[in-house]
Amino acid sequence: MNQLYNKTLGLYFKxxxxxxxxxxxxxxxxxxxxxxxxxxxxxxxSNLPPGVCPIESKTELYYxxxxxxVLAIFISFFDKKKNK
Known part of the structure; x- marks a missing residue:
């Protein structure tokens, strides 16, 4: 199992x-x-009373x-596809 993992990971990096x-x-x-x-x-x-929005304190992390x-998807468009 470990050899298969190392081989697969090695092929990915190669x-x-x-x-x-x-x-x-x-x-x-x-x-x-x-x-x-x-x-x-x-x-x-779970610790807040009803009606309080917990998302307002973490908007930066959501954004x-x-x-x-979106950046990961955008960068993936630059990857050239290899013909096998």
Whole structure:
């Protein structure tokens, strides 16, 4: 199992273009920020009284994650497709 993982990961780093690697990295960071924001909003919301909006305190993180996801998609358009 470990050899298969190392072989697959090695092929990814060998064959993937710089744009693909950058797009994947930005996508992973954006998903991490999105998960953090979602979980922290859920936790804060459970402690607030009804009618209070917990999203107002984290708008920057929401905009950052959306912007990073759009950037990852935009960068992926520059990746040249290889013909096999």
């Amino acid at each position: 064959n993937a273009s710089l744009y693909k690697k950058l797009s994947d990295l930005i996508f992973i960071i954006a998903i991490g920020i999105s998960l953090y924001t979602l979980i922290s909003t859920y936790i804060v919301r 950052l994650s959306i912007g990073l996801l």
